Amino acid sequence: MPDLKLALVGSMALDDPEGWEVYRQIKEAAREDPDIDIFTILTGVSNVEVNAFQRFSDVCVQKSIREGFGLVVSETLWKGTPMVAGEAGGIPMQMSGDTGGFLVASVEECAERLLYMLRNPKEGAEIALSGKEIVRERFLLTRLIADELELYASLLGGADGGALRRLTDLSTDI
Numbered sequence: 795m796p797d798l799k800l801a802l803v804g805s806m807a808l809d810d811p812e813g814w815e816v817y818r819q820i821k822e823a824a825r826e827d828p829d830i831d832i833f834t835i836l837t838g839v840s841n842v843e844v845n846a847f848q849r850f851s852d853v854c855v856q857k858s859i860r861e862g863f864g865l866v867v868s869e870t871l872w873k874g875t876p877m878v879a880g881e882a883g884g885i886p887m888q889m890s891g892d893t894g895g896f897l898v899a900s901v902e903e904c905a906e907r908l909l910y911m912l913r914n915p916k917e918g919a920e921i922a923l924s925g926k927e928i929v930r931e932r933f934l935l936t937r938l939i940a941d942e943l944e945l946y947a948s949l950l951g952g953a954d955g956g957a958l959r960r961l962t963d964l965s966t967d968i
Contacts, residue, residue: 795912803833803847804866849873853895853911853918857904858882868933871895871925876918878907888933894925 802820807813817834824830833839833847848854848870854877856867861883868888870877877895879885889897896907911918931937 795909798829798912800830801833801847801851802830803839803844805835805839805844845869845873848875851875852915853878853908855904855908856880856885857898857901858885861885864888867894868929871922872929874919874922874926876911876922877925878904878911880904888928889925890928892921893928895921 802824806817821832824832833843848866852875854866854870854875856864856870856877856879858864858880859882861880863884864879864882867877867879867885871888871894877889879889879895879897881897881899886897889895895911898904898907911921
């Protein structure tokens with residue numbers, strides 16, 4: 795895909811000694827390729843720029859081999875951008891059943907799914923919308939608050955939790 799531009803965007807974890815070596819290796823490998831740009835806190839990238847990349851990219855990739863929850867996945871899905879992500883840590887919980895994008899186990903599969911998304915942007919947009927809905931249902935703070943309120947209501951005598959759920963549905967209609 796001759797018009798494809800790869801942007802590697804992210805923060806550097808100050809407590810990750812391996813990360814600095816990986817960063818050095820990536821910089822070295824990308825030096826000869828004008829179609830690869832690297833953006834980190836070292837080049838002035840903050841959460842504002844990361845937000846812009848997540849919103850306006852055709853597809854985002856989070857090819858983790860080891861991950862906690864991987865908040866970047868839910869952040870990107872919430873912004874309506876499809877994902878291709880590694881099957882690591884909490885990432886599959888956020889994208890079960892190819893909701894929001896594709897889970898991949900290898901670099902080759904990642905490349906195949908990435909090309910598929912780029913060649914099928916309408917399907918990618920539909921997939922991204924399903925991911926946004928999963929984030930709305932499972933991971934927004936308003937949903938967590940509703941769960942807490944339903945718990946309190948049940949402990950205090952079984953008040954109608956459905957009313958609380960409807961309130962949450964309204965508050966997440968952003």
